[in-house]
Amino acid sequence: MHSRWIRILKVLGAVFLALAVLDLFCAWYYNPTSYLRDPDRATDLIRQPEAFTSRATEGFASMRMDAQGYNNAAVPDEDIFVLMMGSSHTEALNVPQDQNASAQLQALLSEAGYPGAVYNIGISSHTFARNAANLPRALDKFQPTGYVVVETADVLMFTAAVHAARDDGMELLPETDSPLPAWLTNRPLAATLYRQWGNLTSEEEEQIDTSYIPPDILHRYQQALTELFLQMRTEADAAGVELIFYYHPHLALTGDGGAETMTQRQCLGAFSAACQEAGITFLDLSDIFLQAYEAGFTLPHGFVNTSPGTGHLNADGHAMIARALFKTIAEKEAAK
Amino acid sequence: MSFVSVAFFVLFALTLTTQWLLPSRRLRQLALLAASYVFYGWWDWRFCFLMLFLTAVAFFTGLRLEKKPGSRPALALGVTVPLAVLFFFKYMGFFVDSFCALFGLNPAGALRILLPVGISFYTFQSLSYTIDAYRGKVAISHDFCKFALYIAFFPQLVAGPIVKAADFLPQLEEDRRPTGAGVAQGMNLFLWGMLKKAVFADQISPFVDSVFATPAAFSSGTVALAVLAYAIQIYFDFSGYSDMAIGCAICLGYDLMKNFDLPYLSRNVSEFWKRWHISLSTWLMEYLYIPLGGNRKGRARTYLNLMITMLLGGLWHGAGINFILWGGFHGLALCAHKAWARKFPAKPCFFRTAAATLCTFVFVCLCWIPFRAQTFSQTRAVLQKLFCWSGGVVFPHTWSIAAIVLLVLATLYCVFRNRDAQGRVHGDAPVFRLGSFWGTFAFALLAGFVLVLMYTGDNPFIYFQF
Known part of the structure; x- marks a missing residue:
């Protein structure tokens, strides 16, 4: 009886030791840190302030979030010159902190002698529409002095989402994407296993064919975008800043060794036209990406531990965006 | 149902538990058979009937061969039916497309047939039983449930190893059940x-x-x-x-x-085929290469037999020129190795x-x-x-x-x-x-x-x- 208990204890001890080793491994492999609600709602969510985060599931990077829960080396003491809003691409947890677009833009601007900081408030799942809805609160909270840059990886949105953004009627993102208790979501092993479980049991979403959009629907879409952009422009003007939207398409490799952008051309046209109508600078990175591919087979998305050209922006993609934004801002500043 | 799925782990846990708890061998085998059909039917339940049909063909061919040992019509039936089914599901599309391409016809109107998962594996198992029954190398099964379990045993059902009846049926006569070890x-x-x-x-x-x-x-x-x-x-x-x-x-x-x-x-390539997909290469050797004459009919026939075996082995993997090419390259390499080994031991x-x-x-x-x-x-x-x-x-x-x-x-x-x-x-x-x-x-x-x-x-x- 006694020896049986000892054996059970031994087995339990071995399992606990294995779990501890795995937890340590996951602290490096996938350690997302949980979300909190942003009390000022500049973004729906923030990460745990000062939390360490790491991931090797897509790219290899680890970093500490700043005191406000965003991916920056620190909350700047000086004025914010450029406020970067965007999704997980802008949040950039897949690349080292000094290689994301915001940090690289900061370096370029500082080198050129521009005062003020670039501050990144990109958060995963914050689509263009969501950032548009949050814009007035973000302006209020961070009070940028120069520019607000809003990223989009997609120029095709549901018209209803555009209207919801305009009316600030978007449903808030849930604080945590896991029903596990909060203390468990901060355990790297539990978070990783939960992510694996979610992926394993998730069902593929039905794909809607968007290769062609009828003119009347496209017209309504462009109208909705224009209304939203005009409203955003008014908010930006009131805060004394200029808006820059940029679009970074994924590249698809072609059979002849070339590359093309995966873009819904009609929607890109509508998005671009709406920006023009609202007087907002729109930066389409398609040509820059294609030129970089032709010059040196550089792909802006994808990591060596996933597959080429897919997923999030890599360090090369961030560098291209930073350079394009710097050029745009420098031109605007020179024109002032 | 894939091995790497939540559904499989649930099914396997249930099966293991029933195998552990059920007192009689008969009940355990019935439970295992039921689990195997659930496993297979998870993809498309209609194909369970196909598997059942092939099982019945092989089972009754075996009984016929027991009654009339060496009956060629029974063997012909037992071999032709599974091969015809395999041809229909696996190769029909390829041949129709090739025919259309040859004569410049539009294949759009041709029948598109869904390939049942693992059909090549269980077809080969039923064939091995029929041929062994004809050769008198396997004890004829009189129990349909056991025989159906041999064909449908879920761990090896959809991607092998291809099990020979002589290796598996005797296990069903023993009192097999899970043990801690x-x-x-x-x-x-x-x-x-x-x-x-x-x-x-x-x-x-x-x-x-x-x-x-x-x-x-x-x-x-x-x-x-x-x-x-x-x-x-x-x-x-x-x-x-x-x-x-x-x-x-x-x-x-x-x-x-x-x-x-x-x-x-x-x-060398000969050794490769003794180490890679051993159950298929053994099958091809026993039921194709040796019946063709193997290496007993002279050098030229040996090479020809090797080429035929490997080309058909390639075709077994799929209906396509690429698989034939793959089999052909391996066949050529086997011939070259045989010639080389003869000259330079x-x-x-x-x-x-x-x-x-x-x-x-x-x-x-x-x-x-x-x-x-x-x-x-x-x-x-x-x-x-x-x-x-x-x-x-x-x-x-x-x-x-x-x-x-x-x-x-x-x-x-x-x-x-x-x-x-x-x-x-x-x-x-x-x-x-x-x-x-x-x-x-x-x-x-x-x-x-x-x-x-x-x-x-x-x-x-x-x-x-x-």
């Missing part, structure tokens, strides 16, 4: 298989898919890495499945034959063995190109990129590199530790002793790593399509 051993093997399949093979897959889809876009070095990665992917995918199948069977108290034995350590020497192993590996890797590429133009594009060194996207895929390192380390371990009395190297996965502290620790750690690192996208086993 068996479950521990089976779980170990299952886990190693899952590591190979769900972690490495599946993580490599997206990279290989990208490169083979647009080889012209990638640098020659990256294409070479993708070719090497595919060699590892298909090995890990298929041998991983076999390990999982054998592990499941051991848990349930049954034994299946070993299907892989370090194939990339082969010193092997002399054991370390450097010669190393060079021969490397050459065999490179040859096998090159043969995988048409196998994976699926079209002739894609094969040409990959070969062009490989041999005309040129630039493109450079992509040092970390999972592929990690798999190469792992394979090299595991191979070195086996070379130094797993040699038999004749110096032949074998690849057996280490078994952790559950119950001991370090054994449990290593098992739990490995299980954790598999769960954490496994690819969770949709990636079916490569051999399911065959």
